[in-house]
Amino acid sequence: MYAVTVTFTLHPGTRAEFLPLMTENARLSLENEPGCLQFDVCCNDAADEVFLYEVYDSAEAFDAHLQSPHFKSFDAAVADMIAAKTVHTYAEVIQ
16 A cells, blocks of 8 residues: 655635646546545645545556646646645555
């Protein structure tokens, strides 16, 4: 299991345009990427922050996600809406 968290800080006034693009990216990831197990899009009361929680089979499945046409299209469409983006990745600890 490979977990990814992403926190977007959006430019003011862009959340209404950003969220439909983000949720479509999440939907397509779940539908078209066999290694994508979970893709949650979350918001808090701050209008400029969006948080993602994604789970993949492996780091390779996440890399495939980043190369997918729908992700590349999404990434290009929202680039000017993003003030900051923080990505963290976590591999499962197997004991």
